[in-house]
Amino acid sequence: MAGGRLRPPPGIQPLQERTPSITTVVPLSGVPGSLVSIKGQFYTEAYGAFNPYNRNLRIKRVYVGGSPCELLKPNSDEPYGLSTDTVTCKMSGSYVGHHNVSLIVDQDYGRSLASSSSYFISSLNKLSMFQTFAGLSWDEEEVTKSDEHYTISPLLYLDEEDAGKVL
Structure with a gap:
């Protein structure tokens, strides 16, 4: 830390124009297994066998909390919703509580950076992007x-x- 600012280790140069970003998560809450739409800038709409423009760049993984969020419908290569600015996925975890959301794009793009506006403060004073609750x-x-x-x-x-x- 020099002059109050964090600096990356030598040899690592993060580039804002190559960093996937998350601006919004919709809805803000739901039961485990819900569909979640993530909005931002992802630079690709390719995932697995779904590759409409035959690009080399692909979304590798999406996480809600510590669990993967499934992009493809069961037994299919069809995504729930996938574009360069919106990813819709189905939560796979069963945890009830507060979650953060992230995704990874391959090559030198890496893990997403969430904007501060994508977070909310819950009634329990928890900072998160999505909250699951028990369904009856x-x-x-x-x-x-x-x-x-x-x-x-x-x-x-x-x-x-x-x-x-x-x-």
Whole structure:
């Protein structure tokens, strides 16, 4: 660190014009397994066998949190959505909480740089780009209504703090 600025090690020259960037993640939250659209500048729309313009430059990986985000639809070479400025992928992890998003473009482009506007501060004061939450699902036969209250059988508690709450 010289003069209060970080300097790259000798021989490494990061170039802004060759660094993939992330400007927005849409939506800001969802359940694990959700589709996520990442907007920015990625310099290519090629991934795996999907290579519409036969370019050598490819997106190698996309991550939401520590888990890969799948770009291709199951059993297919068709992407969820892929262009030089938008990547749509399906989260593969099951973690519930706060996540950051990144992608890697091969050759000398490397890992993405996220703009500060792509982050938000959660109600828990966590800085992140995407938040997953637990989803509840049940069969209609498990829901009964009485006196304007709904009961799901068997009772489902997310954690000890939720025990005893009426859903």
